[in-house]
Amino acid sequence: MPSDLEAKSDERLIWLREEPGSRSPGHSRVEIARVAVELADREGFEAVSMRRVAQELGAGTMTLYHYVANKDELVTLMADAAMGEVLVAEEELASGWRPAIAAIAKSTLSSLRRHRWLLNRLGDGRPGPNKLRHFEQSLRAVEGTGASAAAKLEAIVLVDEYIFGFAIREAQERDERADRWDPEVREFLQREMDSGAFPQASALFGDDLDAAREFVADVLLADGRFERGLDRLLDGLEASLRT
Amino acid sequence: MPSDLEAKSDERLIWLREEPGSRSPGHSRVEIARVAVELADREGFEAVSMRRVAQELGAGTMTLYHYVANKDELVTLMADAAMGEVLVAEEELASGWRPAIAAIAKSTLSSLRRHRWLLNRLGDGRPGPNKLRHFEQSLRAVEGTGASAAAKLEAIVLVDEYIFGFAIREAQERDERADRWDPEVREFLQREMDSGAFPQASALFGDDLDAAREFVADVLLADGRFERGLDRLLDGLEASLRT
DNA sequence: GAAGTTGTTGGTACGTCGTACGATGACAAT
């Protein structure tokens, strides 16, 4: 019933199976993951097929299955590789919980920006080594607050949720702007506005839809919007930690 | 480069093409969307194939293509149908901006809960009629604040982002709990904790991983966590609106 | 009525995908 894999799995979790290596294999999981991530970054997630990744590696398709049980595990590897990039330098953690959390948050966001395909895979939260490391860092960041375990956990999760939400909306907005304000969409919106059914939206947008589009993009992609929202969240958290 | 459709499209946007109807067709877009949504809710998003939806409808596969140009449009229809459910009753909007926004937010969350597959499609923000209606409602909700257009927009988006983030994390958590705390994952975590590389996490979790798992789920799935986070956000917004 | 037009249906087929199966080659131990 859960949308994901039905788990045939007499197989063990990938993190518990060590990768082949006894007789000098030609590849490795990290190499495969790296190639797959590069491919996804370059040509989009839907370009990542077993055949294509194998080709990119200069190997036969089925060779991949010696390193990975199925495609889902490949994606798990990719996601964990990306998670490895969000770890921040140790010094960043030393300067109080707010800057520390902010640093981790910004690093997470920039990883999500680099790897947009991650956004589609946010739903499946299988923890991997790098996700654990990230979690550990987050805990270190809030160590000094003296808050309860539950409060710490909730704070970390709340910030993560904000990051995901922001990244999704931002990517969406960027796509829309990159599509150069598709005339079809424009026509649709124009018609809807003219119908009179959306007085508030019409008032907000004015009569010039193009200008309105520009305005929306400017607001949503404005520099510092992420930091501003994060600050609001941290303000709320700080207040609730003090009580 | 954007991961989505390369837009062959001499075709027009689905909302600008009226659906077939001149000679009493056997189906309709809303019917198709309804069936597809039910199927996705029941058996997960990956069960939604053109063949399967057609079968569910008692029609031939290719018949669908008379109502819809391709699968992507079917999904667009599904997403907009789900958006229709987030509209709230008019009275909810009358009682001040905070309760109004909160009502809309809760309605949005419950739609995301009913249709988990929506979470995977959050990235593609093609606006449909129901999304416009939802946006209009949100604007009505903040109408009384007297804030600038940009501030209103930013506020609405910020709340939406929180909702998405929350829904994603919650679904993840629910899945993990529903999988009955997979012994493989448990073994992996146990090993990592024992490695000594995660002192903070170890301290937080204690030595009983099962109890720790329960604790985390309790915190993250606690009643009212959504409302609490939302309140924090609205507090921040309220403060920033006043200045 | 008949004939023509055109909306509606869906069968067949092609190229893609994930991957099961099993043949082949390469190395290490005997």
Place this chain on the structure above:
DNA sequence: ATTGTCATCGTACGACGTACCAACAACTTC
């Protein structure tokens, strides 16, 4: 040399989205 096992990957199967087109049905025009 022989054997066993690791590593590679060709072939094939059943799913998928959908292009193409033949068939049918309903309305229009005479």
